[in-house]
Amino acid sequence: MATLQLKNITKQFGDTKVIKGIDLDVNDREFVVFVGPSGCGKSTLMRMIAGLESASDGDILIDGKRMNEVGPADRGLAMVFQSYALYPHMTVEGNMGFSMRLAGVPKEERRAKVLEAAKILQLEPLLDRKPKALSGGQRQRVAIGRAIVRNPSIFLFDEPLSNLDAALRVQMRIELARLHEELDATMIYVTHDQIEAMTMADKIVVLHDGVVEQVGSPMALYHHPRNRFVAGFIGSPKMNFFTVEQQSIGDDGVTVRLPGGRPCTIPVAGEQLASDEALELGIRPEHLQLDENGPLSGQIKVLERLGGQTSLYVQMGELLITIMADGDVAYRVNDTVQFSFAAERAHLFDAQGLALESLSQHPLASLTRQDNRAATEPAAPGAQV
Amino acid sequence: MTTHRNSAPAHTRSLPVRQLVLTLLGWSIALIIFFPILWMVLTGFKTETAAIADPSFLFSPTLESYQEVQARSGYARFALNSIAVAFGSTFLALLIAIPSAYAMAFLPTKRTKGTLLWMLSTKMLPPVGVLVPIYLIFRDVGLLDTRTGLIIIYTLMNLPIVVWMLYTFFKDMPKDILEAGRMDGASTLQEVFFLLLPLTLPGIASTGLLSVILSWNEAFWSLNLTSSKAAPLTAYIASFSSPEGLFWAKLSAASTMAIAPILILGWMTQKQMVRGLTFGAVK
Numbered sequence: 001m002a003t004l005q006l007k008n009i010t011k012q013f014g015d016t017k018v019i020k021g022i023d024l025d026v027n028d029r030e031f032v033v034f035v036g037p038s039g040c041g042k043s044t045l046m047r048m049i050a051g052l053e054s055a056s057d058g059d060i061l062i063d064g065k066r067m068n069e070v071g072p073a074d075r076g077l078a079m080v081f082q083s084y085a086l087y088p089h090m091t092v093e094g095n096m097g098f099s100m101r102l103a104g105v106p107k108e109e110r111r112a113k114v115l116e117a118a119k120i121l122q123l124e125p126l127l128d129r130k131p132k133a134l135s136g137g138q139r140q141r142v143a144i145g146r147a148i149v150r151n152p153s154i155f156l157f158d159e160p161l162s163n164l165d166a167a168l169r170v171q172m173r174i175e176l177a178r179l180h181e182e183l184d185a186t187m188i189y190v191t192h193d194q195i196e197a198m199t200m201a202d203k204i205v206v207l208h209d210g211v212v213e214q215v216g217s218p219m220a221l222y223h224h225p226r227n228r229f230v231a232g233f234i235g236s237p238k239m240n241f242f243t244v245e246q247q248s249i250g251d252d253g254v255t256v257r258l259p260g261g262r263p264c265t266i267p268v269a270g271e272q273l274a275s276d277e278a279l280e281l282g283i284r285p286e287h288l289q290l291d292e293n294g295p296l297s298g299q300i301k302v303l304e305r306l307g308g309q310t311s312l313y314v315q316m317g318e319l320l321i322t323i324m325a326d327g328d329v330a331y332r333v334n335d336t337v338q339f340s341f342a343a344e345r346a347h348l349f350d351a352q353g354l355a356l357e358s359l360s361q362h363p364l365a366s367l368t369r370q371d372n373r374a375a376t377e378p379a380a381p382g383a384q385v
Numbered sequence: 386m387t388t389h390r391n392s393a394p395a396h397t398r399s400l401p402v403r404q405l406v407l408t409l410l411g412w413s414i415a416l417i418i419f420f421p422i423l424w425m426v427l428t429g430f431k432t433e434t435a436a437i438a439d440p441s442f443l444f445s446p447t448l449e450s451y452q453e454v455q456a457r458s459g460y461a462r463f464a465l466n467s468i469a470v471a472f473g474s475t476f477l478a479l480l481i482a483i484p485s486a487y488a489m490a491f492l493p494t495k496r497t498k499g500t501l502l503w504m505l506s507t508k509m510l511p512p513v514g515v516l517v518p519i520y521l522i523f524r525d526v527g528l529l530d531t532r533t534g535l536i537i538i539y540t541l542m543n544l545p546i547v548v549w550m551l552y553t554f555f556k557d558m559p560k561d562i563l564e565a566g567r568m569d570g571a572s573t574l575q576e577v578f579f580l581l582l583p584l585t586l587p588g589i590a591s592t593g594l595l596s597v598i599l600s601w602n603e604a605f606w607s608l609n610l611t612s613s614k615a616a617p618l619t620a621y622i623a624s625f626s627s628p629e630g631l632f633w634a635k636l637s638a639a640s641t642m643a644i645a646p647i648l649i650l651g652w653m654t655q656k657q658m659v660r661g662l663t664f665g666a667v668k
Contacts, residue, residue: 050568052564052567052568071567072564072567072568073567073568073569073570073571074570077568078568079564079565079568081561081564081565082561083559083561085559085561085562085564085565086562086565087562087565087566087579087580087584088562088584089583089584098566098569098571098579099569099570102569102570102571102575102579103570146565146569150569
């Protein structure tokens with residue numbers, strides 16, 4: 001059992017507030033990812049949870065106990081650093097067993113525990129090597145192994161994959177997800193890479209400028225971003241935004257005039273909108289379709305063929321719109337294209353950048369990684385699916 | 386000195402003219418710096434008459450001066466004092482400087498830089514300015530002509546440089562590693578012993594070496610605060626200059642014997658020294 005609660009956590013360096021009152025609940029065995037652009041305070045927040053940085057205000061509770069004044073080693077946490085922070089003068093075994101050596105655990109017991117962790121991470125043949133003689137991926141695994149042997153209630157990962165090359169990053173991502181299943185521990189993971197967040201998280205915490213913009217499952221954030229920032233940050237390539245004119249508000253949604261003049265009704269709740277409020281329409285590149293009769297049009301400026309897909313960068317007046325199209329589209333640069341979108345896939349943001357609430361929930365919005373697993377494995381007798 | 390001699394690359398064949406000029410310049414400067422030492426060593430092997438005759442590289446070497454110097458005074462006693470004082474003060478300085486540098490490097494406040502500069506500024510004061518008060522204090526507490534007294538003085542003398550150097554080495558140490566240690570449950574003391582010291586050992590070694598050399602060669606305080614019991618080799622050299630007049634050959638022989646140990650030590654560890662002194666610069 002390991003839960004974490006943050007209550008109105010703030011952090012101030014001199015006069016600058018970097019964390020501006022964060023409340024958060026992390027449930028037992030949850031994989032929570034803090035994501036946000038650099039400088040948003042995500043690493044600082046994690047360091048406060050770890051005890052490497054003190055909170056200026058607010059409470060940090062682990063399993064219901066206040067931990068603000070407890071030292072890093074006594075919080076029952078283990079942390080994997082971005083730089084791995086291995087002890088260069090110790091062997092892999094020495095690195096992994098260091099915490100136990102400090103705690104005065106007998107050598108035999110230490111070795112047994114290190115071997116156990118090394119087995120999970122396939123590090124057994126490397127135990128006598130020094131970090132210098134390891135590849136990036138192996139170092140990463142040693143750093144994780146060092147965390148595992150401590151048998152922590154919560155694992156903290158501070159951008160652990162950012163020093164690896166792209167191929168290794170994908171591989172380690174899968175390994176980390178597997179490890180989470182295997183260890184069944186609570187994990188908190190910091191990254192600026194929204195793909196890591198989307199693929200690994202049970203719950204994503206989007207941070208921006210020291211505040212939480214939204215907390216939710218990856219699919220909830222993707223389909224129902226709370227505001228323009230989250231909408232733009234989650235999803236790759238980025239969401240397209242158009243300024244649109246409000247026409248009418250009805251039971252079936254808000255009708256707006258698209259660039260080019262055609263009207264379109266977006267199924268969102270617009271009761272509280274002022275009648276002249278400026279609106280912004282957000283549509284993801286993958287939700288725009290090339291369509292000869294489409295309401296929108298523009299000129300292709302750049303064409304990126306990825307094989308399976310083609311990214312089209314289309315000039316629409318001042319805007320450069322991204323469209324993810326089929327890999328086989330026959331268009332060329334400077335061609336003019338027409339395109340359309342499904343109204344229920346579009347998002348509408350008010351003048352404050354807040355999303356208008358969708359009239360229907362996306363069916364996958366409440367999906368978690370646990371549900372994914374339950375769907376792919378044969379259901380155990382009596383299991384709830 | 387020894388390091389200068391090696392600063393010129395040996396393989397000048399394929400290098401352009403600019404390199405050649407620089408190499409020649411380097412060698413010339415190194416030779417100019419080294420010349421007095423060479424001359425001293427040579428003079429030590431001359432007779433007294435040859436030593437004051439026309440300067441010449443051509444002479445028949447003799448050990449006469451060495452024998453006389455050795456017969457007249459116990460070299461070993463002075464050498465022992467030098468060893469005790471140089472290493473004692475270095476040990477003490479490191480003992481004080483390591484915690485100070487740790488605090489300054491890892492827990493800095495906005496006054497840390499100022500404190501460091503102030504420490505260094507004490508080196509700008511001419512020592513003679515504080516000679517009288519220190520002499521009187523030493524006399525009153527009975528530290529005159531004691532090794533302890535010299536160790537204290539040398540420790541204080543070298544402390545600013547030692548702290549400053551250790552501070553730069555510690556600053557280069559990745560903070561993450563210490564934090565990882567803290568997450569693993571290391572106390573501050575364990576952090577220092579298990580992580581910081583092993584990882585900055587080259588830096589600590591060259592700092593210690595520099596401190597030993599500075600203490601070994603120090604003459605002002607040793608001449609003023611010691612007379613016989615605790616006198617180190619610098620006082621030993623000085624004893625050959627007066628009052629009977631200057632005996633160049635004996636003085637040179639004594640000087641050679643005094644600097645020989647530290648010269649050999651410096652020679653053996655010069656790689657370490659250079660690495661330590663340029664550690665932060667060329668990482």
